Amino acid sequence: MNVATVIINVFALISLIIAFVKDGTKTKQAIMIALKSFVRILPMVVAIVIFIGLLLSFVPKYVISRVIGEQAGFKGILIVAILGAILHIPSLISFPLASSLLEGGASITAVAVFITTLTMIGVVTLPIEIKELGKKMALLRNGMSFIIAIVIGLIMGWIL
Amino acid sequence: MKQRKDLTRDLTFLGFVSIVAIVLLSIFPGRRAAVITTSWEFLVEMISILPAVMVLIGIFAVFVPKDLVVRYLGKDAGIRGIFLAIIMGALPTGPLYIAFPIASALLKKGARISNIVVFLSAWSCIKIPQELVELEFLGFRFMLARLTLTVIFVIVMSLAIERIVERWDCYEGREG
Structure with missing residues (x-):
């Protein structure tokens, strides 16, 4: 067990105790929601965990690092940025995937760009965004997010 | 469905x-x-x-009133507005497509465009449970660096989008 795991669980436990002291019925409702969300996300968790196992055991490190590693150059970054923008993976699950890619030879820049476009840009949700906020704002937000995701990734690769 | x-x-x-x-x-x-x-x-x-993260999401879903965001994210301009938008967006409150109707309601109420863009971006990529999972899998330095850079660039982007949209609206107003 690492420090982060302990911090997260202690934080949740303290929040739960405070919530329970404040309002028991509401807290029971909260636990039911937590339970449902947990069961709901399980299929995706198991699927991504199997995917990670296959990825790290079957795809050699040099292949991953040639496509999205330090030597891959800007083309590799562009590929992950586009993948992140198109794919519709829950953000909670994208982090273990990102960490496995890092382990498998991807660069910090590529991983940071991937997570950032994955969370900020939604090609799947774009129609809803256009409907609610108008074409101008939706397209500007997604387009500019794509650019800042790459800038953030480049700076991350430079400082870390 | x-x-x-x-x-x-x-x-x-x-x-x-x-x-x-x-x-x-x-x-x-x-x-x-x-x-x-x-x-x-x-x-x-x-x-x-995951159970801990889900418990946090559950607690926020039940204890934080739904109209909180609309109530607090009005016309508040400047640093305070941006800061509030980040906090509101970062609360663990469900997937991005829930945020669009809220943002649309804010827009109609006259909230600043930059605040709404910051709010949407924070909602999508600065969520508290998300940061916790990032901490677990990618470590403190990675999480902190990405969080800081994201906040900075999201603010810059939101101000840029606001200027562009207002300028466009201005032109269209003159032509129409």
């Missing part, structure tokens, strides 16, 4: 990955141990934090 469709999609993906795994591992039995060890390690790590 949408939820059921999403669940079907997830189960289909799980089925697909499982079949690929079974086929690959029966062709290459030598890799079985490696795949199982790696998958197991990641599964244990996920399971050791």
Whole structure:
């Protein structure tokens, strides 16, 4: 067990105790929601965990690092940025995937760009965004997010 | 309706990955141990934090009133408005498509465009439970660096979008 795991669980436990002291019925409702969300996300968790196992055991490190590693150059970054923008993976699950890619030879820049476009840009949700906020704002937000995701990734690769 | 469709999609993906795994591992039995060890390690790590993350999401869903965001994210301009927008967006309150109607309501109420863009961006990528999972899997330095850079660039982007949209509206107003 690492420090982060302990911090997260202690934080949740303290929040739960405070919530329970404040309002028991509401807290029971909260636990039911937590339970449902947990069961709901399980299929995706198991699927991504199997995917990670296959990825790290079957795809050699040099292949991953040639496509999205330090030597891959800007083309590799562009590929992950586009993948992140198109794919519709829950953000909670994208982090273990990102960490496995890092382990498998991807660069910090590529991983940071991937997570950032994955969370900020939604090609799947774009129609809803256009409907609610108008074409101008939706397209500007997604387009500019794509650019800042790459800038953030480049700076991350430079400082870390 | 949408939820059921999403669940079907997830189960289909799980089925697909499982079949690929079974086929690959029966062709290459030598890799079985490696795949199982790696998958197991990641599964244990996920399971050791997910319940806590879900509990936090549940608590916020029940205790934080739904109109809180609309109530607090009005016309408040400047640093205070941006700061509030980040905090409101970062609260653990569900997927991005829930945020669009809220943003639309804010827009109609006259909130600043920059605040709304910051709010949407914070909602999508600065969520508290999300940061906790990032901390777990990618470490403190990675999480902190990405969080700081994201906040800075999201603010810059939101101000740029506000200027562009207002300028466009201004032109259209003159022509129409």
